[in-house]
Amino acid sequence: xxxxxxxxxxxxxxxxxxxxxxxxxxxxxxxxxxxxxxxxxxxxxxxxxxxxxxxxxxxxxxxxxxxxxxxxxxxxxxxxxxxxxxxxxxxxxxxxxxxxxxxxxxxxxxxxxxxxxxxxxxxxxxxxxxxxxxxxxxxxxxxxxxxxxxxxxxxxxxxxxxxxxxxxxxxxxxxxxxxxxxxxxxxxxxxxxxxxxxxxxxxxxxxxxxxxxxxxxxxxxxxxxxxxxxxxxxxxxxxxxxxxxxxxxxxxxxxxxxxxxxxxxxxxxxxxxxxxxxxxxxxxxxxxxxxxxxxxxxxxxxxxxxxxxxxxxxxxxxxxxxxxxxxxxxxxxxxxxxxxxxxxxxxxxxxxxxxxxxxxxxxxxxxxxxxxxxxxxxxxxxxxxxxxxxxxxxxxxx
Amino acid sequence: xxxxxxxxxxxxxxxxxxxxxxxxxxxxxxxxxxxxxxxxxxxxxxxxxxxxxxxxxxxxxxxxxxxxxxxxxxxxxxxxxxxxxxxxxxxxxxxxxxxxxxxxxxxxxxxxxxxxxxxxxxxxxxxxxxxxxxxxxxxxxxxxxxxxxxxxxxxxxxxxxxxxxxxxxxxxxxxxxxxxxxxxxxxxxxxxxxxxxxxxxxxxxxxxxxxxxxxxxxxxxxxxxxxxxxxxxxxxxxxxxxxxxxxxxxxxxxxxxxxxxxxxxxxxxxxxxxxxxxxxxxxxxxxxxxxxxxxxxxxxxxxxxxx
Numbered sequence: 254x255x256x257x258x259x260x261x262x263x264x265x266x267x268x269x270x271x272x273x274x275x276x277x278x279x280x281x282x283x284x285x286x287x288x289x290x291x292x293x294x295x296x297x298x299x300x301x302x303x304x305x306x307x308x309x310x311x312x313x314x315x316x317x318x319x320x321x322x323x324x325x326x327x328x329x330x331x332x333x334x335x336x337x338x339x340x341x342x343x344x345x346x347x348x349x350x351x352x353x354x355x356x357x358x359x360x361x362x363x364x365x366x367x368x369x370x371x372x373x374x375x376x377x378x379x380x381x382x383x384x385x386x387x388x389x390x391x392x393x394x395x396x397x398x399x400x401x402x403x404x405x406x407x408x409x410x411x412x413x414x415x416x417x418x419x420x421x422x423x424x425x426x427x428x429x430x431x432x433x434x435x436x437x438x439x440x441x442x443x444x445x446x447x448x449x450x451x452x453x454x455x456x457x458x459x460x461x462x463x464x465x466x467x468x469x470x471x472x473x474x475x476x477x478x479x480x481x482x483x484x485x486x487x488x489x490x491x492x493x494x495x496x497x498x499x500x501x502x503x504x505x506x507x508x509x510x511x512x513x514x515x516x517x518x519x520x521x522x523x524x525x526x527x528x529x530x531x532x533x534x535x536x537x538x539x540x541x542x543x544x545x546x547x548x549x550x551x552x553x554x555x556x557x558x559x560x561x562x563x564x565x566x567x568x569x570x571x572x573x574x575x576x577x578x579x580x581x582x583x584x585x586x587x588x589x590x591x592x593x594x595x596x597x598x599x600x601x602x603x604x605x606x607x608x609x610x611x612x613x614x615x616x617x618x619x620x621x622x623x624x625x626x627x628x629x630x631x632x633x634x635x636x637x638x639x640x641x642x643x644x645x646x647x648x649x650x651x
Numbered sequence: 652x653x654x655x656x657x658x659x660x661x662x663x664x665x666x667x668x669x670x671x672x673x674x675x676x677x678x679x680x681x682x683x684x685x686x687x688x689x690x691x692x693x694x695x696x697x698x699x700x701x702x703x704x705x706x707x708x709x710x711x712x713x714x715x716x717x718x719x720x721x722x723x724x725x726x727x728x729x730x731x732x733x734x735x736x737x738x739x740x741x742x743x744x745x746x747x748x749x750x751x752x753x754x755x756x757x758x759x760x761x762x763x764x765x766x767x768x769x770x771x772x773x774x775x776x777x778x779x780x781x782x783x784x785x786x787x788x789x790x791x792x793x794x795x796x797x798x799x800x801x802x803x804x805x806x807x808x809x810x811x812x813x814x815x816x817x818x819x820x821x822x823x824x825x826x827x828x829x830x831x832x833x834x835x836x837x838x839x840x841x842x843x844x845x846x847x848x849x850x851x852x853x854x855x856x857x858x859x860x861x862x863x864x865x866x867x868x869x870x871x872x873x874x875x876x877x878x879x880x881x882x883x884x885x886x887x888x889x890x891x892x893x894x895x896x897x898x899x900x901x902x903x904x905x906x907x908x909x910x911x912x913x914x915x916x917x918x919x920x921x922x923x924x925x926x927x928x929x930x931x932x933x934x935x936x937x938x939x940x941x942x943x944x945x946x947x948x949x950x951x952x953x954x955x956x957x958x
Contacts, residue, residue: 558687560713564663586687597685601711634669634717636691636709637684 257571257616261456262405262433262549262607267499268458274502275460275495286492287483296494303501310504311450311467312441320466320474320484321497325432325453326355328466329399331477331488332428332449333359336397337369339473340426343396345370347425349382349411350592356399356430357588370394379541380409380593387416391423398427402434402450406576406589406605407540408549410438417446426472432456436507437514437546448472454496458609459503463496510610518608519547521617525606526550528621533628539595539603548608551576553590553599556638557631562604565630569623573606598637655714656748662718667725669717672707677772679764688712688757690720692764694727696772701732708764715747715754722746723761732769738762741930749931752792787829790822790939792932795833802837808851810834810858815901822936823943831855884945885911891944892918895937899924906937914949916941925956 258266278299284292286300304316313319322328333356337344346360350373363369372390375383382400391398398420403410417427428449434440435450436457442450449472454463466488468474474487481489526538535555554562559575566573576587586600595603606620632638655663675693682689689712695705706724710717722743727735740762744750750758763777770777784795801807801816810831814821819830831853838852879887885908892908899906904924909917918937924930930953938951 556711558712558716561663561717564660564714568664597687601684601687634666634709635711636680636689637711 254570255615257619259571259573259606259608259612259616259620261609261612262408262605263574264455264461265458265609266611267455267460268503268506270506271459271499271502275499278495278498282494286494296492299498300492300494303498306501307465307504310435310440310508311452312443313467314443315470317485318442318467318470320468320487321492321500322464322466322488323462323490323493324464325353325430325451325456326464327477328451328453328464329353329355329428329430330359331466331474332451333363333397333399334477335473335475336426336428336449337363338475340396343394343425345372345392345394345396347372347374347387347390347395347398347400347420349374349376349400351376351380351404351406351409351589352399352401353405353430353432356401374400376592378593378595380404380407380539380589381541381544382411382416384415388419391419391425393424395420395423395425397449398425400427400429402429402431403438403546403549404540404589405433406587406603407551407593408433408546408607409541410434410544410546412544414446417448421446433546433549436504436511437548439511442467442469454500454503457503457507459500460496463493463500465500513610515547518610518612521612521614522548522550522606522608524614525617525620526552528617529624532621532625536628537599539590539593548612550606551603552606553595553603554628555599555602556635557602557628559602559604561631562602562627565627566620566623569619569627571620571623573604575605576600576603653715653751653754655718655751658746658748659715659718659750662721662747663714666717666721668705668707668721668728669709670707671709672705675707677768679767679769679771679777681763681767682712682760684711688716688760690716690760690764692720692723692761692768694768694772696732703727703730703732703735712757712760713754715750716757716760718747719743719750719757719761720764723765727765732772735765736769738765739926741927744931749934752789752932752935753786755792755932785829787833788817788819788821788826790932790936791818792929792935793817793819798830798833799837802834803841806841806847807834808838808847808853810853815898818898818902818933818936821895821898822939831858879945881911887944888916888941891941892937895940899933902927904933906933909954914947916949916951917954918951919954919956921956 282295284296286293286296304319307319308316346369348356348360360371364371374387374390400411400416402413413429420427426448429447430451432451432453433456435452448469450467452465455461476487478489483489483492529552530536536552539551539553563575576590590600590603672693672695675695677694677696679692691709693707694703697704706728708720708724710720726738726742726746740758743758743761767777786794787798798817798819805816807813807816813819813830813834820827834853835855841847842849842852888911889908892906896906902923904920904922907919909919920930924933934951934953942948
């Protein structure tokens, strides 16, 4: 049976075109870009082209605005730690309660070890940022704001341009973790107020181990890694040539498929959601359905637990993910769904389906076929489920 | 993905005795939906003989919670109430061929539901008296509460003592810092309460000093061998088990190597390890230790005593 892969927010398949573009840089053009000989200069030229390809996807004006890193997490860490050093008299951070751990865990560590003040802007039941609370958190002490472009669990998109404007009014830098957004939604940084933007290759069909940080021209940056002149001294380390070149091709392909992502992939996602809600009671979509990534569906199935759903779907050849506690080894369900005040009865049973340009109608049919039986089976086992007598939790979408 | 045994998968995919038992005369509810785990155990007990004629369950929880609940019903049907009460959570885990350390609480939930259901049958209520803390040592399944109790009761002040008493940090060692911070905190409390002398209290700064290592005279170039012979592997396994035995003996247990068959290592636990609630975690710890020493994955299988 052909496997159905609907966990593209976790990672994507590397596009075969990306792989073939990378291969020569392992065994033939393996030189160090810094070397004076021909081995080095060949690589240098390829890196330059790759940078232009990524520039096109991000809509940046200058090639030196891109700093390659090892991951989205490294980009996030670089941005926040740098801002705390470069903004004199400012030592506070404003972020949100639903950020990725790459930002949240760093902020918690800064609070604990350096006494840094961090404001976590709350969200409403649809996952939308509380703009009033955000305004109030900004102050002349704010060094940097870090708000994700799109949430990895629900796909909810934040109004980053408006948030960046407000941050600049307060004199603070604005960083966005755009790991889930890059390649899925159009981005044009040359007309944007955003100062720093983090991205990761493996979310857009490039390999793992390559990321980038956009640093707007004029924004000061303190490196996280010292020890070399690479990336204009802003990220020491021999360039990951195959990774950078792979990310370049992946960026070009993402741009080519952007329309497909926005139309066909979105239609697949919508058909899956509609179909599941028609077939299964006591289930609802979480997140802001008005402003969402086109590829992400997060559906909470009440009175059952996510790990069981994943195991049964896996048996049916379907791969997706859950924010359930049991899959991570902790007792608390997803911090994102808890921040949205999704009740425990539903948060434990929330399942994320994330599509890509490789997804098909057949994938949707397979899930629609399998899911009702899975839910029915687990509900029959659940002490909290009494068919027909349950009052469903109604998310207040006010 | 969790490393579930085939038996856990079998009992999750096709659970036995799932559903509502209409004429139950003993019902136990444990867990809560907020924790992501809840179990209702329903028993039908024959009044004269006190034999459990039927048992059914309903579980909200992960794969191993459902498998543990089903295993529990299989274990108790046909037993008297008194016999059933002799079961421990380890029996549930053993029945399933073991559970990952992070999932041992699923078997504890079964153990508690059984007590709650029997108390309900007898007209009593069962009080949940166990407390858990964060899981510190994953190799041996030691949580913060266990470490803290061992430190207080035995007035422990060194990490070596903590390892001897609780086994925590005894295998991979990645939890050393978190166990040290518990030891430092509890010792500081004990000094403040006048229970131990400040000079004896654990000093995290000294513990963080780099450790000297014995210099190895031979060069890796001359000793590296592409493939180990079976005899060489057995010697390494024996030596590793010898290193672990003092910890097991400190708890009144012991372990011996029975056989090695490819990647399967058969061991026999004895003494206090037999029937110990943490035996499967001990086996997991031994497995981790042997895999590290041999530099390849393997499976440690406990052989029942007397075989």
